[in-house]
Amino acid sequence: MSRTFIISRTDAIGDVVLTLPVAGQLHQLFPGCRVLLLGRTYTRAVADACPWIDDFVNLDELQQLPPNQQVAALRATGADTIVHVFPDKHLARIAWLAGIRQRIGTRNRWFHWLTCNRLVKLSRRHSDLHESQLNLALLSPLGETGPLPLPQVAALVKLTPTVPLRPALRELLAARTPEQLNVVLHPRSRGSAREWGLPHFGQLARLLHAAGHRVFISGTAAEGAELRDWLTEHQQYLAANLTGQLELPEFLALLASADGIVAGSTGPLHLAAALGRHALGLYPPIRPMHPGRWAPLGPHANYLVFDRPDCQDCQAQPAACTCIKALEPALVLARVQQWQPLPPAAL
Template structure:
């Protein structure tokens, strides 16, 4: 198959996009001279541009607003589009733009009429990690390798993010372990609970840790009165950073603790200590969504939780003890 200009399409959230970046590295390994586009939303642009394997970011928000979106696809002269995140509108436009190889999962009804290279697999029923499932979509372009999680980590190809501003740089204490806590998830994941984060802050040795609490401006009102910001080693970053600034800040710190969120996956991909707090319930369990990185790990309270096994609502994630996290940090000689 002739593959020269490829579009990876993933127009959903940050964590999903991070776990799709290894695809770019794998494609470049097999087709080093191809031009690789990544179609995403404005919101995830800074994340996508971290990959040295992505030649050009395509802004889906801007394409939608253009006078002739189909023509925007035609201009690219793409020969292949990989619909990692199924989007009916994009699939229809790719067909109208006459992109020769249109790859998608067989399970989406609209792919039957819009994709001519269909791959059969079920994300919901699979025991594979999300990043491994993504690689199945490379089969039509001749890549059928079964990738280990460690193998996928090697394909991130992240380049150093933009340098941190002097003002933010001064917050980092080089004599301590700089730890980011990201307590909320905007409803995208089961959360550990603010009371648990509060306890963790209180029991982490103040002489060894500088703690930063991150989140959106909207989350600030929920968090501000719940955590011990009066401690001298705790700094609030709530609502103060752009995504690009946040990425640069993560890159200058040592670790991050969060539920299954975008920042957790960013930290893992950047090689930071990334501790994810998870429910064992499928399909949100760490087997599918654990952070991928050389210093990444995932915790659950009870991987055999009966409620979670039955698919019932369960808050067992809140039972993960703060001491377990401290022990994990100490065990890895991170302090």
């Protein structure tokens, strides 16, 4: 009888992307198993696009049920193991009440001592491992031995779009010369990462345009409203402003059709890397935000970081991060200029 695993990761999109190797490794350790992702509504499209995820358990829908029905819903999945990658006291409790046979969590959460029967010694804050390797460490009770080398982990980060890109955007992206790159810039981070800043992104847009490339701006509708004046100022350098226009499934299709993205350590950066596109991340050097922990993973993923580890200025004034702003737009342009155009990913 095949086994069923639940991976509980209920935070942000980028975090979910870097948890996908857990699902891939479970399929390698237990051929024929089923892997379910327990996540938030906004991450469902990531689960649907990942070949290692067999089904999705929606936390937001689960929380609408009375407590006894939440327990019944988890029990109805038929899961024999749950891996609490993102600790959640309530989910740990209902998994225990649901009688899931193996419940894996970290030792440094007190509620896991009450609700989990497989405890893993894991400290993320001071580790030298990548986030994806730390996530995989939670499989040690299931036979995973030692950290996988990062290139092997990266091979398990894989997404494929599930919906086609609308014809107008597909035609817009296709209307380029062979030497041109379609480059997505994602200026905002919604608080998930240090930001490079609008002046730098504006200068990069101008440099890319002058070099003959095509620039697309992505972001949420709220971010588009925040960027209104900046977008107007830089309109002549942009092929399209796509802020607020795409739901996540189609945004995945957009990224899979563009050549690459430049962004901070955000969900879109990790999505593009997992889709096999060029993904250039801009990072501060300080822990725990540094690329050693959060670099994008994929065949064309890369990053830039200012060489000033443990910058105390940035620790003291996070909003005025001087290290990430020390990355010059010309340096970023030079790295993008090394990209080779990529064919659109097939559905």
